[in-house]
Amino acid sequence: MKTKWAILSDIHGNLEAFRAVIQNLSGERVERIAFLGDVVGYGADPNECLSLLKSLTGLIVAGNHDYGAVGLTDVSYFNPMAKEAILWTGEKLTEESRAFLRGLPLWHEVEGITFVHATPNESGEWNYIFNPREARESFRAMSGEVVFIGHSHYPLIFAEKEGRIISVLEEEEIILQEGMRYIINVGSVGQPRDRNLRAAYGLYDEGSKKYLLKRVPYDVPTAQKKILKAGLPPFLAQRLALGV
Structure with missing residues (x-):
């Protein structure tokens, strides 16, 4: 079965961005949704975003902020604003939300496609x-x-053939080629950092091999x-209007 996927990542408690993406998805013929981690952190609506995400898909992997909010990863290396936000998030999470985040896996593999937050x-x-x-190290670890x-939070595509990285793409649409392998960063729903303030997510059609980056x-x-x-750091609000 060739599936048409919507792939989302890094909502970061931004309910307004998440709702806009869901509305945009209603016009696409998507069969499955995958989420690549960091539903919480930075933004003001962690529980609401998590509840909405759970209603859409069960294919959810953990991000560092998800684990950080529930004490499963060290947050001492977070920058001061990120650390302040994740500690605030940890205090705001319901017990149901905390239990769900604790149970998230680091990766999923479906039909030869790997879904993971940071690296393969x-x-x-x-x-x-x-x-x-950095991509070369990850290609060595890939099985599919x-x-x-x-x-x-930066949309980017790395393509590899026979051990060589042959392209680094920022295109919004590509056709995946036979004999090549790809690492595709779908960007961020809730805190884009490529100087484009619109929410980002990806669409991938296994049948046509077409990948499309959507901006909303x-x-x-x-x-x-x-x-x-x-009461979160003001820059976390300011950066949303800058796309950084």
């Missing part, structure tokens, strides 16, 4: 893939032809007001 060889170190050198990731406008001012009202 994820072991809880939460490394980033920004360049060919395509891995979908998030974590950096959302109510940024409301998300900002919630962050400020919660």
Whole structure:
């Protein structure tokens, strides 16, 4: 069976962005939804986002903020604003939310596709893939032809053939080629950092091998007001309007 996927990542408690993406998805003929981690952290609506996510899909992997909010990963390396936000999040989570986050796996593999938050060889170190050198290490760990990731909040595609990284793409639409392997970062729903403030997510059609990056406008001012009202660091609100 060839599935049409919607792949989302890094909602980060931004309910306005998440709702806008769901509304946008209603116009797509998506059969399954995968979520690549970090439903919480930074934003003001962690429980609401998690509840909505659970109603959409069961294919959910953990991100570093998800584990950090429930004490399953060290947050001492978080920058001060991220650490303040994750400690706030941990205090706001319901027991049901905490139990759910504790039970999340690090990765899923479905029909030869790997879904993971940070890297294909994820072991809880939460490394980033920004360049060919970092991508090469991850390609060595891959078992299939395509891995979908998030974590950096920056949409990016790495393509590899016979051990060589042959392209690093920022295109919004590509056709995956036979004989090549791909690491695809779908960007962030709730806190994009590629200087594009619109929410990002990916669509992948296994039949046509087409991948499409979608961008969706959302109510940024409301998300900002919630962050400020919660007493979270003001820059976490400001950055939403900048896409950084």
